[in-house]
Amino acid sequence: MSQDKIIIFDTTLRDGEQSPGASMNLAEKLEVALALKDLGVDVIEAGFPIASPGDFEAVREIANTIHGPIICGLARCNPLDIDRAWEALKDNPKPRIHVFLATSAIHREFKLRMAKEEIVRRAVEGVKRAKGYCQDVEFSPEDAARTELDFLTEVVEKTIEAGATTINIPDTVGFAIPSQYGKVIAHLKKHVRGIERAVISVHCHNDLGLAVANSLEAVMEGAGQIECTINGIGERAGNAALEEIVMALKTRPDFFKVGTSINTKKILSTSRLVSHVTGIQVQRNKAVVGQNAFAHEAGIHQDGLLKERTTYEIMDPKDIGLAKTELVLGKHSGRHALKQRVEELGYHLDDKAFQTLFEEFKALADRKKEIYDADIEALAEARIHTGPSVWTLEAVTCNAGTGTIPSAVVALWDKDGNIVREASIGDGPIDAVFKTISKLTATQVTLKDFRLRSVSVGEDAQGEAHVEVEFQGKHLSARAVSTDIIEASALAFLQVINRVITRQAAVERIKPTAGLTET
Numbered sequence: 001m002s003q004d005k006i007i008i009f010d011t012t013l014r015d016g017e018q019s020p021g022a023s024m025n026l027a028e029k030l031e032v033a034l035a036l037k038d039l040g041v042d043v044i045e046a047g048f049p050i051a052s053p054g055d056f057e058a059v060r061e062i063a064n065t066i067h068g069p070i071i072c073g074l075a076r077c078n079p080l081d082i083d084r085a086w087e088a089l090k091d092n093p094k095p096r097i098h099v100f101l102a103t104s105a106i107h108r109e110f111k112l113r114m115a116k117e118e119i120v121r122r123a124v125e126g127v128k129r130a131k132g133y134c135q136d137v138e139f140s141p142e143d144a145a146r147t148e149l150d151f152l153t154e155v156v157e158k159t160i161e162a163g164a165t166t167i168n169i170p171d172t173v174g175f176a177i178p179s180q181y182g183k184v185i186a187h188l189k190k191h192v193r194g195i196e197r198a199v200i201s202v203h204c205h206n207d208l209g210l211a212v213a214n215s216l217e218a219v220m221e222g223a224g225q226i227e228c229t230i231n232g233i234g235e236r237a238g239n240a241a242l243e244e245i246v247m248a249l250k251t252r253p254d255f256f257k258v259g260t261s262i263n264t265k266k267i268l269s270t271s272r273l274v275s276h277v278t279g280i281q282v283q284r285n286k287a288v289v290g291q292n293a294f295a296h297e298a299g300i301h302q303d304g305l306l307k308e309r310t311t312y313e314i315m316d317p318k319d320i321g322l323a324k325t326e327l328v329l330g331k332h333s334g335r336h337a338l339k340q341r342v343e344e345l346g347y348h349l350d351d352k353a354f355q356t357l358f359e360e361f362k363a364l365a366d367r368k369k370e371i372y373d374a375d376i377e378a379l380a381e382a383r384i385h386t387g388p389s390v391w392t393l394e395a396v397t398c399n400a401g402t403g404t405i406p407s408a409v410v411a412l413w414d415k416d417g418n419i420v421r422e423a424s425i426g427d428g429p430i431d432a433v434f435k436t437i438s439k440l441t442a443t444q445v446t447l448k449d450f451r452l453r454s455v456s457v458g459e460d461a462q463g464e465a466h467v468e469v470e471f472q473g474k475h476l477s478a479r480a481v482s483t484d485i486i487e488a489s490a491l492a493f494l495q496v497i498n499r500v501i502t503r504q505a506a507v508e509r510i511k512p513t514a515g516l517t518e519t
Contacts, residue, residue, distance in 0.1 A: 003258060006225065008260050010228065011045040013062070016278075035274075041262065059071075067094075076100060077101040097136075103144060123159050136166075137165055157194065157195075167188075177208075199225050219249075269321055276381045331366060342376060364462070410423075434493050445500060463484070480495060
């Protein structure tokens, strides 16, 4: 292989956000984008600007704010999409327009109802229109892994002639097997005239659990860019996981002989940020970033580790940013010490958000004897999540126990500064709290998931509540922390209610364009 560095193209904010329940607001997208910049990704696919006014605003804000990585916007091969993508990206010094059009027989027949000649014509026109706006243009033949090789070769060749500088070969439905997928890349390298003028990229889905394996096989055949997401989130079973790709290349340089520009010490903090923002929990046995990834219970393993770490650990936990939880701050710590620690943990807060966090930290220090990094992270993440608050919690109290009908009383402030109170009974205290909040806010949602976990250690640890609801066919989630799990639950549910109300108010302004698809 001629290249010595693989380009890491992160699509967490585009394909990753297509995971059910993973939608992010603008503040959350900006925080993730900043974390991706700190992580060292080469390309950030910020979104699909034509999808909605909200998506357009997010891509434009990221393009205007994040400088360093290439900022990419997705567009179908039609003028409206491409023009809209450029409008969002135009103020960034390193913009990329990523155009796509399906090429497989099944998509041609049943979705597009187009002949091969029409596909080629539209693909070429799309690339040329994008090229008229910027030099960096990526083209994806959607469902390439199921496209006939001769036709795929033709489309790739024609789009390179039209000006595409990156050619992405997506396994859109996760159908490919590594040896087969590698042969596709090898075939294109051998048979496409002018292939040396473009970077070959790969975008693999994980429906058969092979996204990472397929991506790495493509690297062996000469692919120069891998498209992936933090924690492997994405449509259906997700995408190739960035952390697994990067650490495979770092751990096995003897085999792959290529590296990346990723600051691996930022992997764990970025993984946790994306998990908290999207509400998609990382499974305990997830490779690289799972809770058990560096845990050893078997006695023979523990004995080996004590003698020599590399007997049972092929990666150094410190390389991904995993450090022992340490007591870092106390009630007498000042603003400067807290701000420095927040920044070291990878969070970017403006002055107003930090002031709120500092006040919450002081209040927490009065309630907790020991404050850990995880506590600071939880407070910082809560500041990122904060959006428009139509309702604010004043107080909550519950009555529950054996032989007692569970009940709750909740007091809320409305946006005009009025306080309202209501009481309800329920199937347990938290159910009663949720019913009371729904009644007070006149907002009915369907609860889809509710989880509680300890943020740090000790009997006075903060509890984190995660709530996911369905409203008019959309999944929305929120989370909150408190040393009182009832209060945390109420805050999380109220936060998701505020999101529902905000979404309702903007429903006419933000309408997705029909017929959107993925690569």
